[in-house]
Amino acid sequence: MSSRFLGISAYVWIAIVVGVVVLIGIPLSTDKFTTFEFANVAVYVIALMGLNLLTGYSGQISLGNGAFMAIGGYTTALTAYHLKHSFGIDSPAILYASIPLAALLAGLFGFLFGFPALRLSGIYLALATFALALSIPPIIDIDKLEFILQGHSGVNLHPLHPPDFLALSDEQWLYFVNWAIAGLMFVLAWNLVRSTTGRAFMAVRDSETAAVASGVSLSYYKTLAFGISAAYSGIAGSLLAISVAYVNPDVFGLQLSLALLVAAVIGGLGFEFGPLIGGLFFVWLPYWSEQVSKLHVGTFQLPSKPDVFYGVRYRCLPRAKGGGARRKDRDCAHGRRSRGGVDWRGAERDQQLSSGPGSVQVV
Amino acid sequence: MYLVTLTDFLQQVVSGIASGGVYASLALALVLIYRAMDVANFAQGEMAMFSTFISYTLITSFNLPFYVVFPVTIAIAFAGGVVIERIMIRPFEGKSVITLVVVTLALFYLTNGMAGLIFGYILKSFPSPFSSAPISFGGIFVTVQDVGVLGVCLVILGLVYVFFRFTKVGLAMRAAALYPESSRLVGVRVSWMLALGWGLASAVGATAGMMIAPITFLDPYFMQPILLFAFAAAVLGGIESPLGAVIGGLTVGVLLALVGSYLPAGQNLRLPFALVIIVAVLLFRPAGFLGQATVRRV
Structure with a gap:
């Protein structure tokens, strides 16, 4: 079958339509627990899309994407906490607004971590990211920073409620928010891997030497992959914090x-x-x-x-x-x-x- | 602020050297496997944890004395390492780095989960074979425990050296790691040498576990930070060099002791400091103290 629409084959379109129908059907036909669990699936789908871009497409192993999720989760939690306790601003809008901020901060951190990672490949990168994963929780746990980071007791958030005009349960609303964002991130990732950037990622993965010889800048694309992956993880971490309405260092261990x-x-x-x-x-x-x-x-x-x-x-x-x-x-x-x-x-x-x-x- | 006295400083250095012996042992275990098959074994710490639980069970349930339990545990750990290599690792020999990493992660989960299932998650205090009585060396107090731990680790490291340097099997293992094709041609059973390497690494790791357990307490997660310190030690010494692992282990032990006692919030900074060591070494001297820079053909 060669009919294509928007450059996507008919089979994939059928899969997408069936997928969307199933996705909308799940929260309307299952109990609260199942809906909540499927809302969490969206969170991890976003995190895994980030990891897939980094490890699957640009070929850099990461055992530390939980650390980027921690940054996203804590961005949301601490923004809400400090706005409430220092300025008395307490609105659910803060939670939504903090999601792009989480992506930005985590992405920036990932981009910066990408610089030392430039020199590493294969097993060494696995080691460094493993160390990163182990390092973040004890840093959040530091007693003297408790006034900012809230230490081991963590931060409680308000659960998300649907707007009044929608007759949805909290779980169903959370589900739709998470999956809407997951859908958006999926489209972005889909387009990214088909763009110049995505092809450069794959060129770097398949052979660094050949990529350089073809004029692909290793340092640019490797750090960029880290940044994008971390931004995805940041969004996932932020949504995880919003979903369970609580963060503490152990969540991101x-x-x-x-x-x-x-x-x-x-x-x-x-x-x-x-x-x-x-x-x-x-x-x-x-x-x-x-x-x-x-x-x-x-x-x-x-x-x-x-x-x-x-x-x-x-x-x-x-x-x-x-x-x-x-x-x-x-x-x-x-x-x-x-x-x-x-x-x-x-x-x-x-x-x-x-x-x-x-x-x-x-x- | 802290008033740093020389005695206090030396005290920290000495206790750092003792735990450094443990990091050196586990780092050596990592190096053994790295040399054999170019993969960092992320399950090394969990394997050591499991062996330590076996020795704990032998001590508490069967009332055996430590000097019996120690060699028995090492023998069990060795056999366990060989079996693990045969069953879990062998199908993946020569596969890509990511495959091998994921396989060792699977082993990590499996060992951790089995330990939780069999031995439970309650913190246990591991009976120390050594007394914690202090001995004074010109004002610096060293516990018998510290000396004992370091002594046992050095003896094990020495035995591993002798094994590789002066026995035929050791020579075959070194050959198999360096030139698998040529070794196969002269009759070395390369695949079995890998299994022996895993057994040996598992046994050396078990020593590290049994030596550190009295200091840290025992639960299924107790080796995870130690594993990171051992990685830092292995990278610092040069991940292909056994002697480097020992030097790296002692250095990391001392540095961590100093970080833990002199930096503000030092206890929380020990793990991040290991990250700093790993990244810094890999950036500025990727081959470590004793490793050799590798040249790659394209």
């Missing part, structure tokens, strides 16, 4: 950063829809794992500890599919051929298998 990278790989690096798949996993896998954990095996109940299932899941995915749902990397050419699509039944099976030995340990 090492686990978040590592889980982001793994979710990005599960979704598929360098694949536009990868963040969507990754985001669904990020939010729903712990929930499913917990449901599995609650199963009674004989008279024994498995302890509620989803981390093991994360591990099993993450372990199986890169192997089964050669690095994600669909990897457009050169790696696909050699090595194990990738199976298309997501191996949902495999996931179920892994969980069933791993619940066996777990129950023995409890005895």
Whole structure:
């Protein structure tokens, strides 16, 4: 089929229309808990789009995007907190207005972090960003900065309410806000990877030497990738703070950063829809794992500890599919051929298998 | 403000050297795996954590004395490392950096989750094999614990050196890491050498875990900051150099002790300081103290 509209093929248009219908249908047909969880999916989809641009498209590994999310989340939380306590301004509009500010500050920080990162590649960049992920929480935690950063007790925010003329629940409103922003960011990312900038990112990823030889400025595009990725993460962090109406340093710990990278790989690096798949996993896998954990095996109940299932899941995915749902990397050419699509039944099976030995340990 | 006295300063340096021994051990474990397969093992700390939990169980549940538990744990850690390499790492030998990083992250989650499942999340105090009685050296007090920790770490590091330098297997492992193709041609089983390397790294890491646990307390997260300090140590020493890891570990130990006690909010700045070390070294001397700059063909 060759009919295209706006440069996008008919199949993709059908997928987009179905996707939008499903997206609007979810909050109208599910309970509050499910709606809230799907609202959170949007947050992680945005964060994963940022990581996908950095790692998937420009080829720079980041284990530290949680740190950029922390900056975004704290921008929103602290703006609201200090305007309220120092100036007595307390309006939900502040929360919305702080989202672009969060993108800006996080983006700036990411851009600056991109400069030392310029000299690093591969495993060294992984190390440096790993250190970044571990460094941010203790800095927020510093006692002497508590008057600004609020230390370990964190900041409470007002939950978001829908405008009066809309007959929506808080969760449904949050869902639509998050997904509207996610949709906007998706279109931006979609266009970005098809622009000169996006092609330059991929050129840098595929071969730095060849990119330089073709006149692509490494330093410009690598720092730019960091900046854009951090801005996406900043928005995600800001929305996360607004969604759960609370931030503290532990929210943005090492686990978040590592889980982001793994979710990005599960979704598929360098694949536009990868963040969507990754985001669904990020939010729903712990929930499913917990449901599995609650199963009674004989008279024994498995302890509620989803981390093991994360591990099993993450372990199986890169192997089964050669690095994600669909990897457009050169790696696909050699090595194990990738199976298309997501191996949902495999996931179920892994969980069933791993619940066996777990129950023995409890005895 | 602090009044910095010389005694106080030296005191910090000495205690920094002791914990530096631990960082050096874990850094050596990282270097062993890096040399063998060009990947930083992000699960190294969690593997050490798991081994430490095994030794804790042996001590508390079976009432075994520490000098029995120590070698038994090291043997278990070694076997565990070999098994992990065979099952989890082998399918990915020679894959891209991102694949290997994600695989070690999977191992990270798996070990952490299993430890939580089996041993629980409550902080446990690990019985120290050494007394905390102070010994005085001309006004500077050193605890038996500090000396013991450093001593054990140095002995382990020495054994690793002897193993690589004077045994046939050690030679084969070095050859397999440097020239896998040529080694295979002369009959070295390269893949098994990688497994041995993982076993050895796991055992060395277990030592680090058992030595630091009495100081930090034990829970499934206790090795994560230590892992970052070990990364800083490995990078500082040159990530391909075992001797560099030892020097880097001791240096990082001393620097962190000084940062922790003399900078305002120093305890919170220890992790960010490790970040500063890593970034600064990679920017200004990427090969570290003892590494060699690599030349790459395009």
